[in-house]
Amino acid sequence: MVEYYKISDLAKEIGKHASTVDSWFRKLEERKLHYVNRADEERIYDDLDLDIARFVKEKREDNWSMDAIFKELEGEFDLRPFPTHGGEVNMEEIREELRRELQEEMREQRVQDLVLRRKIEAELEEESLRHWDGLPETNRFRKGRFFMKQEDLEKREEFVKRYVDRRFEEKFREMIKDRETVQKS
Structure with a gap:
């Protein structure tokens, strides 16, 4: 089952401040490298985003520059492309998917x-x-x-x-x- 996080939960998972983690993902989006899903115009993070955040944290602790980390990310992860339909994720679709998965389980x-x-x-x-x-x-x-x-x-x-x-x-x-x-x- 897919798990979704708010920025505060994601930051807590990796042990960094929410503003730090948020800035990483904003930079990824600014460079058009990775898109963060949204629901009701709020960013929601999933397990892929969690793995990316852990990777960035690890590399930052090893004193890597953000440019080097971003280049490495492209080879390490299947980054999420930007949607062509405006980028909005329908919260109802997510709820429905979660409901179906729960029913199946x-x-x-x-x-x-x-x-x-x-x-x-x-x-x-x-x-x-x-x-x-x-x-x-x-x-x-x-x-x-x-x-x-x-x-x-x-x-x-x-x-x-x-x-x-x-x-x-x-x-x-x-x-x-x-x-x-x-x-x-």
């Missing part, structure tokens, strides 16, 4: 949660059947015709259902924790 999360739920239920059902098989025959079977024993399927289904219901939340939390651990690494 939420939809994907619901699918992942559904898949995870089904996986947990399947594992717990298998686990419960192993426990069921470990129970004494007197609990699992009933007498059938002609002294034959038949597995009590209703009792087995009830056992599996209760087992899954009792263990689901614990198993779900465990799987979520494992998934978060994998995502962090």
Whole structure:
């Protein structure tokens, strides 16, 4: 998801004063090297602008001149060209794009949660059947015709259902924790 910044937020991210960072981007625009998007006539900065600001800061700390930095920028980054339609970015378009991205992420999360739920239920059902098989025959079977024993399927289904219901939340939390651990690494 694209993140947008105000000049104060961008400056805070790189540890420089807002007026300093603003002057860098004004100079880039004056030289027609890089365009900063706008919404309601206010500049809004994105991740590309953040990377550019970090680069400029690093080079300034190494005592590079602004001219040298600007020449180097052209080779390092895919700088944003100036728009031909007047340069205004419609805030509603940005909001709509962000809304669509959020909806897509939420939809994907619901699918992942559904898949995870089904996986947990399947594992717990298998686990419960192993426990069921470990129970004494007197609990699992009933007498059938002609002294034959038949597995009590209703009792087995009830056992599996209760087992899954009792263990689901614990198993779900465990799987979520494992998934978060994998995502962090």
